[in-house]
Amino acid sequence: MPTRQPRRAPLAGAGRLAVLDPATGEAFDEAPDQSPDEVDAVVDRARAAWCGWRADPVARTTALLAAADAVEAAGADLAPLLTREQGKPLAESSAEVARTAARLRYFATLDPGPRPITDGRPVRSEVRWRPLGPVAAIVPWNFPLQLAAAKFAPALAAGNTMVLKPSPFTPLATRLLGSVLSAALPEGVLTIVTGREPLGARLVSHPGIRHVTFTGSIPTGRAVAEGAAASLARVTLELGGNDAAILLEDVEVDRIADRLFWAAFRNCGQVCMAVKRVYAPARLYSQVVEALAQRARSVVVGAGLDPGTQLGPVNNGPQLARVERYTARALADGARAAAGGHRLDRPGYFFAPTVLVDVPPDSPVVTEEQFGPVLPVLPYEDLDDAVEAANDTGFGLGGSVWGSDLDRAEAVADRLECGTAWINHHAELSLAQPFAGTKESGVGVAGGPWGLYGNLSPFVVHRPEEA
Numbered sequence: 218m219p220t221r222q223p224r225r226a227p228l229a230g231a232g233r234l235a236v237l238d239p240a241t242g243e244a245f246d247e248a249p250d251q252s253p254d255e256v257d258a259v260v261d262r263a264r265a266a267w268c269g270w271r272a273d274p275v276a277r278t279t280a281l282l283a284a285a286d287a288v289e290a291a292g293a294d295l296a297p298l299l300t301r302e303q304g305k306p307l308a309e310s311s312a313e314v315a316r317t318a319a320r321l322r323y324f325a326t327l328d329p330g331p332r333p334i335t336d337g338r339p340v341r342s343e344v345r346w347r348p349l350g351p352v353a354a355i356v357p358w359n360f361p362l363q364l365a366a367a368k369f370a371p372a373l374a375a376g377n378t379m380v381l382k383p384s385p386f387t388p389l390a391t392r393l394l395g396s397v398l399s400a401a402l403p404e405g406v407l408t409i410v411t412g413r414e415p416l417g418a419r420l421v422s423h424p425g426i427r428h429v430t431f432t433g434s435i436p437t438g439r440a441v442a443e444g445a446a447a448s449l450a451r452v453t454l455e456l457g458g459n460d461a462a463i464l465l466e467d468v469e470v471d472r473i474a475d476r477l478f479w480a481a482f483r484n485c486g487q488v489c490m491a492v493k494r495v496y497a498p499a500r501l502y503s504q505v506v507e508a509l510a511q512r513a514r515s516v517v518v519g520a521g522l523d524p525g526t527q528l529g530p531v532n533n534g535p536q537l538a539r540v541e542r543y544t545a546r547a548l549a550d551g552a553r554a555a556a557g558g559h560r561l562d563r564p565g566y567f568f569a570p571t572v573l574v575d576v577p578p579d580s581p582v583v584t585e586e587q588f589g590p591v592l593p594v595l596p597y598e599d600l601d602d603a604v605e606a607a608n609d610t611g612f613g614l615g616g617s618v619w620g621s622d623l624d625r626a627e628a629v630a631d632r633l634e635c636g637t638a639w640i641n642h643h644a645e646l647s648l649a650q651p652f653a654g655t656k657e658s659g660v661g662v663a664g665g666p667w668g669l670y671g672n673l674s675p676f677v678v679h680r681p682e683e684a
């Protein structure tokens with residue numbers, strides 16, 4: 218394996234990228250705006266590093282465990298920087314750093330092991346697992362570190378190398394993470410590139426890339442799949458969601474209201490599997506609306522670095538404009554804001570936590586992905602109608618059912634067309650479970666051993682018992 222040399226993420230290409238603090242809307246730092254022409258050299262380095270990295274699983278485990286320790290040790294630098302560029306409260310950034318380290322530890326010790334095939338023939342066949350080669354990873358701005366780790370931890374543990382591109386809105390914490398990891402990983406094993414499009418497009422269509430793993434929106438996911446088709450690289454896509462939460466007649470509203478509220482508003486609603494629409498029994502509708510609206514009105518909104526802040530700003534200007542557009546359209550369509558409904562009158566990308574009632578079911582805030590602090594609550598008379606409405610979408614990421622009779626809730630959850638369904642919770646994930654969107658929410662499986670296999674190729678040795 219090559220010697221370990223501390224180094225920084227690649228430095229400036231053609232230009233610089235201004236990085237804005239969403240709490241002020243002003244630039245506070247910059248990152249390299251790398252030219253797509255740099256991709257050839259970066260992928261070449263990833264391929265060169267692959268030879269050593271793939272050869273020694275024991276050294277890999279040691280390096281990845283050391284990398285996890287290094288991430289934890291750098292938490293006091295990583296977390297504030299993440300908050301500054303992403304907007305989330307500092308405690309949430311610290312939790313994200315901890316999850317980044319936890320992912321490295323989890324995958325570092327997962328062993329795919331060989332598997333014999335016994336089917337009665339006089340043959341000793343065995344499935345062994347081989348890495349794929351250089352992997353390209355592209356991630357969005359909502360959880361820059363943890364989503365990057367969800368890519369590099371399984372890919373590197375499997376023996377691949379990686380070129381990772383964060384969102385141009387949040388390049389800084391990822392670059393710092395890259396330099397922290399470089400103290401533990403050999404040169405070229407993980408390279409961070411930053412810049413505007415078409416940097417990502419060039420990366421995913423590069424002929425030297427053997428797996429493209431992308432997290433982001435459905436339209437970009439389609440473009441990424443088209444780009445990767447050029448070299449027929451494997452594609453894993455973790456895409457958008459429009460998760461429904463269905464409340465049942467026996468739900469105890471006061472008991473679940475906090476959990477339901479935060480399942481929708483955590484990280485300012487910028488979570489792929491946030492609750493993005495609520496279906497409540499008509500009899501409980503006003504109680505549910507008031508419970509959510511009361512929390513929306515009282516939550517402390519502010520800069521993520523301010524002590525006491527519970528909800529930060531929206532991450533960026535275009536996303537704020539999208540949230541405003543969906544809300545204005547819903548209000549124009551006849552909806553009413555039980556809380557919020559507007560931008561906050563202060564610098565930065567702040568939007569008042571918003572609960573919408575009387576929303577037409579075909580309003581885009583219900584049918585599309587708002588990805589912000591805006592929650593439509595819809596009444597239903599017949600549970601079958603609520604399940605049908607929850608499933609009547611091209612999205613299929615997650616969903617949840619809330620009620621006191623857990624068996625009944627589980628029976629309803631079983632009818633949801635999505636990759637994960639929760640009961641009385643939403644978006645609680647374990648590192649050991651598979652993570653996969655159905656329908657247009659994803660292609661392939663991340664998480665748990667499935668995430669490791671997603672970065673491996675089966676290699677079968679077929680050997681007769683006699684010569």
Ligand code: NAD
Pocket residue numbers: 355356357358359364382383384385414416417418419421432433434435436437438440441444455456457458488489490586588614654658659
């Ligand atoms: P986005 O699709 O706009 O961008 C995602 C990334 O793709 C960014 O790094 C961007 O620079 C890059 N990109 C843009 N065009 C590209 C191209 N042609 N080729 C290659 N890369 C390109 O998404 P976003 O606005 O950054 O993030 C929000 C979306 O991400 C939401 O839809 C959300 O649901 C989704 N998301 C999904 C998951 C999941 O696990 N399913 C997790 C988090 C976020």
